[in-house]
Amino acid sequence: MTFLIYAYFCNMLENKNSSKTSLSDLGEFALIDHLTKKFGLENKSSHMGIGDDAAILQHGNKPTLISTDLLIEGVHFDLSYMPLKHLGYKAVMVNISDIYAMNSIPQQITVSIAVSNRFTLEAVEELYQGINLACKNYKVDLIGGDTSSSTKGLILSVSVLGCASEKKIVKRDGAKENDLLVVSGDLGGAYAGLQVLEREKAVFKVNPNTQPDLSNYAYSIERQLKPEARKDVIELLDELNIVPTSMIDVSDGLSSEILHLSKASKVGFHLFEEKIPIDPEISLICQEFKLNSTTAALNGGEDYELLFTIDQKDFDKIKNHPLLTVIGHACDNKAGCQLITGLGHQIEISAQGWQSFS
């Protein structure tokens, strides 16, 4: 108890303005590393901890995967253009995408919400309608959660549990030199959609009676407001009898994800700019907004596509498949991660990603 009362005094008497290290100096990934480096794994049932899309544990004879995300109003979403139903749907997608990124099947979710008193029951119901739709579409069960009031805005915390047989689980650390780097779908769309929505929000503030014609932006807005996790890609890989050597989902942007695979697998990558799949609508929006579409794909994030490596022997199985594009290959670690431009220039890939603390 002496310690306790002492601690109590310290806290109450502490000068909260004394100069210390700011969190924005570190960034999210470094912060997690720093805070958790002293935590070991003691239980036999804890197979893999922090550092991949999901953690792996095993209480019986089959592994369970778990991943968790916090979504905070004003940081991760803006309710002035994100309908609550879509937010609920997206919150589930963001999480189950992490389980697919381990080549595994999401099975259960827990959803905790905290809401300030500006939310009505009907508003929270809308949110849960979106969660329910996502659960039905992806055959995931809501099994738990917590509700609370918040002092400001809406806070969502979602955890997802999945399973797979041991030999099918794909981590970030298995890529080998010469493996092909493959991405599903196309990239940069969610970022382009965000630009469109932010512009419309600004217009709306000036003149709330404008009726914007958004028909040219339909795909990009859908990518931002109602992304779909790539269950179909996981099913396709299973049909094609391909187990990727490494995998990650594109939540922070292609650059950041390639660097994650590189760091975990200890290989470099060559990424060919011309191969990066970008939808024509997205290219047009990037032109309109004077953005480089490669930059949108590299740093935009929130596309929730799957990025993975496969052995060259599997190339014929995926060749010309409309869902998948080979965008590069793994190389010697010393070569680092390089973007090869159309003119053949090499540019080192750096992670811009999404910095919630900056």
Added chain:
Amino acid sequence: MTFLIYAYFCNMLENKNSSKTSLSDLGEFALIDHLTKKFGLENKSSHMGIGDDAAILQHGNKPTLISTDLLIEGVHFDLSYMPLKHLGYKAVMVNISDIYAMNSIPQQITVSIAVSNRFTLEAVEELYQGINLACKNYKVDLIGGDTSSSTKGLILSVSVLGCASEKKIVKRDGAKENDLLVVSGDLGGAYAGLQVLEREKAVFKVNPNTQPDLSNYAYSIERQLKPEARKDVIELLDELNIVPTSMIDVSDGLSSEILHLSKASKVGFHLFEEKIPIDPEISLICQEFKLNSTTAALNGGEDYELLFTIDQKDFDKIKNHPLLTVIGHACDNKAGCQLITGLGHQIEISAQGWQSFS
């Protein structure tokens, strides 16, 4: 897409002040029930969903339990007297207590935090020191989480995973008529501690140089700032070869928990006021604050003791055990839940509990 753009417009143009149902009309438990009633369980691996201390799932041949809690600054804790290290410790206790309340062993946790820019790295480190100490003391592994910035204050979301053999898991729904109602430790302490701390905070605001003598309040403050989950009670029950018929942890107050057991098990309860274990220090504090100590035990909450029912045949095994007190028994459902006072009066038990929305 038509729906999507339509929804987008609706949201942007919506009158957010139209009169709707306020969340405080419902309360936390009713809100969870209401929001989740349309969610069924589709996966064979989802054994039990919302409605107990933890959910149960099974991906291999042994069940996994999961429980999750959100802790929000200004709603669940006050950093002016809650040291961050204690907060980290308590956040883990609150969660693993839910797994013990299923007669199961917590094994893994995930911790997500969101912090505003008033927190320094050193502050967040202190929080994680408390989490780490709790993990070590209770042999639980931190396996995942998320970090983010917040627009206001500190937000913690903790999920815990546990396991047990199928036949040892104890839910809320197994109490039978004539079963004995047993509680571990003593009650009302955390609530008394909160009163002391709130008073000191008020004194401190007026005169920051006062040096309060808190030695008479040591136990109550510890119950509030550094609660311990009842791992020892679960181990004791195992040694005594007792599997309770129903169990819950005392997080919202004895009244609320008895009503939960009653509702789930479809039995009534007789609770004897004179049997409710209250520490002498807590009685004195209640006198000082002009509080009824029975009320503190019934409605105070945050004691994290275990409340459970056992078959009468197990009575001899626990009789006079210093950790356990028989405080009543289950009776016919029609009789409802009654507090029997020292003078023999019956008072119907109503849940005051902890209402985060009021």
